[in-house]
Structure formats: structure tokens, C-alpha cells
Amino acid sequence: MTAPFTGIDFYQLDELLTEEERAVRDTVRDWVSRRFMPVIEQHNRAGTFPDHLIPEMAEMGLLGAPIQGYDCAGMNATAYGLILQELERGDSGLRSFASVQTSLCMWPIWTYGTEDQKQKWLPPMARGKKLGCFGLTEPDHGSNPGGMITRAKRKGGKWVLNGAKMWITNATVADIAVVWAKDDEDQIRGYLVEKGTPGFTSRETKNKWSLRASITGELIFSDCAIPEDCVFPDVKGLKGPLSCLTQARYGIAWGAIGAAMACYDSSVNYAKTRIQFDRPIGAFQLNQEKLAYMLTEITKGQCLCLRLAQLKDQKKLKPEQVSLAKRNNVEIALNIARLARDLHGANGIIDEYPVIRHMMNLESVKTYEGTHDIHTLVLGQAATGLAAYT
Amino acid sequence: MNIVVCVKRVPDSSARIKVGADNRTIDPAGVEYVLNPYDEFAVEEALKIKEKAGAGEVTILALGGPESAETIRKGLAMGADKGIHLKEGTTGRDFIATAQAIAAELKGRPLDLLLFGNKAIDDDGTQVAAMVATLLGLPFVGVITKLELNGRTATAHRPVEGGVEVVEVALPASFSAQKGLNEPRFASLKGIMAAKKKPLEEKPAAAGEPRMELVKLDNPPARPAPRIVGTGKDAVPALMKLLREEAKVI
């Protein structure tokens, strides 16, 4: 096999990291190399998530890492970003797992939940004993979640949910679903629905050609009654779910760089060792152009992430800044994966090399958490003040 | 139970090593440094022993330049309690001088177990552990793959040609860890954050008298170009002859 992954740091950005941030990055990198890489291809083939690694991730504190208190590690934005970068260097499905648990479930409970909700859910979620999912997208409402038709009606001291959510990561394995639905006043609110509640079922979406090592499915609610206190008390409107997505998109901006680095790393090794026309193919200008593009875009993406982390820690982060980084970094990661696929020739289509897996995965990453095009419109609005999507 | 683990900062095993301009040290540019992997087994064993006993203190000791503090903190991040950094300007003193400085520091300290890695992967010296133990008058069992404590008695397993040697010693005692002893844990995020707050004593390493001088480091010779001797089974005799007489590997 190829040399162990060592990361790419063309602009000596390591010098901008603290010793702890580097230690966190190196520890997660090492864990991914030693524990995750040996099993990912078999899980990708089978379409399964490596559940047996969840306790190890929890033990290290990777679940809920940026949350303060409640048995969470309380990491800063840079460290959290570096964690997700390293997880996605392994596979976008692994990063998706951590993102959903942390940014889309634990974060809203921590930010919008009551003290009881936090006490009940955050510690076991940090320990990996309870898994979460985030139900926003519906079969007929993806880019336009504000149009959702899932309803929560108040009835006899309970909330009664009706509707369906689709494309939900971890749908069938989650113990707790954060579900967004409209109430009687047409306000979007967040509800905590436990697995096993009568009227709540889930179904796995099979035959994906992307994010195969991540579980995706539907959540179906038919007269599903949940206790009155299972709602986030104060957050109303789209800003509830959108603020969660800002957290998750921040992580994706970092994660995409991880996937890109994996593709670049494999490409450099391949280009130096594959001989054609009596020379390593890395000696040909066309291949060097590909590698130069990869290196340049990875380096630019890393700079975006680091600055984004500073803004996040200083609480100055604007959603459109996150849109820019998510849109850019996922696009260049996908371009890099496609170029890496090319550069590996026929070997680029088999899973002995990680490139085609990353390439397929990144198609999902480009779509979820706001499609590339929707982020284009967000930036267009930031530039002009005119919204193109309403 | 007082456990001291001696660790060394070494280039990562995947680093591509280039000899520096002085022909005596390696060029550190682009080289990542890590806690010596064999020392990591020793740290893990110390932590397991402490956890099993439910009490005790694990101290990480390193002798080396200023960067060695980071290596000590790796051990603290894994869960050790405190560190001792015997500082010096440059690394690369000889084995006996290193051992004397470490022994001078440990002399008189409460100590039940002294653990080392079996070797440091930079110079493959395999000497310091036994030297320190000898200087301190401790029994030493090297290259162990299993360690069990029963009161003040320790039983260690060490692989030998074709079998296992089982050795019993009374504490205090010293051991060096071989691969297979355990599976080192990954540091947790909380452990990494806590490491910086744990006590780390820094003091100059006691000057030991060097007895050896490293004269020269050389890159391995360039590998000769591959040769195709022939094809099919007809080529086997020629290949055997070359392997025997030229490569001298069979």
C-alpha cells in the first residue's frame, strides 16, 4: 500500500495553530489511519456504517466536541474544524455522522433546549450511547424548507405530528430526531421525537451511489403524539433550522478539504510511481497541471477555513461567509476528486484507491446542507441585496 | 504506586530522512516528530497499571531539546500525571551520558516501576533503559510483551527464539516495552486540553561525560536498477545463482 497520510501544508499554516490544535488534528488523523481506513472500503461496498467505532469516537470526545459542559470537550472552532477535516479525509460518511450528531442535534439542543432537555440528551449523546438525526428536508421541500408541510398540532397537552421527512442522515439508527414542523400558527418549531414513539417510523433509503458508508432514510409521522415539553421553547421560524445548518456547513467547509487532501495525497503517490512511456506519469506536464491545481485549491481552501474559524470564535461569523466557504471548498474538492480519478487511469475506478469513493461522496456533499446553487444565490444576494430565490 | 516512564522525541517512522549539512545530524526540515512508538507502549502500560490499582502516579520523563516538552505533553494527554523535562541544547549525547543524567534525576525519588520503550526508532540504540536501571541498581527485564503485578512482585513475559521467557522480579524494577505489550490508547480531546495544565518540571540535564562520538551519518546506498534475468521457468537457475552469489540472500 501507499505511504501513510501526512497532510498537506504548503503555506506552513501549521505555524498558525496552537500545540493543542495540532495535537488534536494529529490524534484524529492517526485514529482515522489506524482504525477507520482498514475498514472503510468493506463498509462502502456493503453500504453500512462502522458502528463498532462509535464508542471509540465518543471516548476521544469527537461527538459534541465544540459544546461546553454536559460531558463535552468544549473545543474551539479551529480544533473542531480540524477534527472534521481529518474525519472526512477518511470518508464523507464518517464526517457526516459526526456533523449530524454534533452540529445538527447536540448543537440545537444545547442552544435552544431547556435545561431538562440538555441534561437528558447531551451527556449520553457525547458518550455515543444515544444517536441523533435532523429532520428538515421533505420529499417535496428540499431547497425550500420554508414550504414544509409537516405539522405539529397541540392536542390535549401533547403535540401531534403528521408528515414525512426524507434524505435524513442516520434516520433509522437515531434514538432521537430533531424534527422541524409547523405549528397551528404556521410557525416552524423544533421538536424532539424519541425512537419508538407510537406513530413514528423510519425507513432506510437503499441503493445510494454516494455516501454509501452513511445511513440515509425517511422519517414518517402519522398521528405521532409527543409530550408537550418536547419542543424547543423559544426558537420560532426558519432561523431555528438555518442556524443549525450554519454550524454544520462550517464543518463541511473543513471536511471537504480533508477529502481533497486524501485525493491529492493518493494522486501524488500514484504520479510518482506509475511509469508510462518510461517515465513516472508525474513528469508529464498535463499531470503536473492537475497536481498544481489541487495543491493551489487545497491551500486556498485551508486559508478560508482558518479565517472562518477565527471569525466563529470571535462570534463575528456571518452565514453568507459560511456559504462562501461551503460552496467553494466542496466544489474544489469535487473537482480535485474528479481530476484524481483521471490521473489514476483505470485504477481510478476501483476501490483499491480512495479517489472514486471520495468523488461519489462529494456529489452528496455538494447537494446537502444547501446545494451549491443555493449558496450561489446567497452570495448573489450578499452582493446585490436582491434575493433571487423567492 | 509511583511509575516513571522515560520517553524520547523521534522522527515519525514515515518521515523521509535526509542527512543534514554537518553529516552528523538529520535535516529536521519537513520531518514530523512523534513520541517514540515503543515508549508509547510503556506509557500505555503505566496508565493501565495505575487504573487497575486505582491509585498511583505516572510521571513522564524526557531528556532533550526544548521541543521535547511537546513529546512529554503527548504522554500527559494520554493520561499521565506529570512530566519532567531534562533540558539540553542539542540532542545526540551518547547513551551512557543520557543514562547518567536520567539516573541522577531519578536517584532518591520514590519509584516502584521504571518503564522504557525497548528502543528509540531514530538510533535503534537499545542501551539507555538497561544502563539507567543498572545505574539505579534496579532489576531490569528488557523487551517485554506482558507485565503482571501481584503485590510487590512483577511477572514479565519476553519473547525469545521459539518461545517465551517468564521472569519474576520484586519491585522496584525496570522494564522495556516491546510491540505486543498493549494497544496504546488515543489521547482524548479533554486529555489534550488538560495536558498543558499538568505540572511539568523543567531543569537542565546533569552533564554526563560523553564516551562516544558520532562521527558520521550516511544515507543508505542508492538501490541498483532492477534487472530482468529471463522469463519463465528457464530463468530460475540463473536467478537462484544470482540470489546466492551476488545478492547473498539465500
Ligand SMILES: Cc1cc2nc3c(=O)[nH]c(=O)nc-3n(C[C@H](O)[C@H](O)[C@H](O)COP(=O)(O)OP(=O)(O)OC[C@H]3O[C@@H](n4cnc5c(N)ncnc54)[C@H](O)[C@@H]3O)c2cc1C
Ligand atoms: C446523502 C444525503 C444526506 C442528507 N441528510 C439530510 C439530513 O440529515 N437532514 C435533512 O434535513 N436533509 C438531509 N439531506 C437533504 C438535503 O439537504 C437536500 O437534498 C438539499 O437541501 C436539496 O434538496 P432537494 O434534494 O430536494 O433538491 P431540490 O431543492 O429539488 O433542488 C434540485 C436542483 O434545483 C436547484 N434549485 C432549487 N431551487 C432553486 C432556485 N430557487 N434557484 C436555482 N436553483 C434552484 C438546486 O440547486 C438543485 O440543483 C440529505 C441529502 C443527501 C443526498
Ligand SMILES: Cc1cc2nc3c(=O)[nH]c(=O)nc-3n(C[C@H](O)[C@H](O)[C@H](O)COP(=O)(O)OP(=O)(O)OC[C@H]3O[C@@H](n4cnc5c(N)ncnc54)[C@H](O)[C@@H]3O)c2cc1C
Ligand atoms: C472499465 C474499463 C475497461 C477497459 N477495457 C479495456 C479493454 O477491453 N481492452 C484494453 O486493452 N484495455 C481496456 N481498458 C484499459 C484502458 O484503455 C486504459 O485504462 C487506458 O488506456 C489508460 O491506461 P491506464 O489506465 O494504464 O492509465 P495510465 O496510462 O497510467 O495513465 C494515467 C494518467 O496519466 C495520463 N498520462 C499518461 N501518459 C501521459 C503522457 N505522456 N502525457 C500526459 N499524460 C499522460 C493519462 O491521461 C491518465 O490521466 C479498460 C479500462 C477500464 C477502466
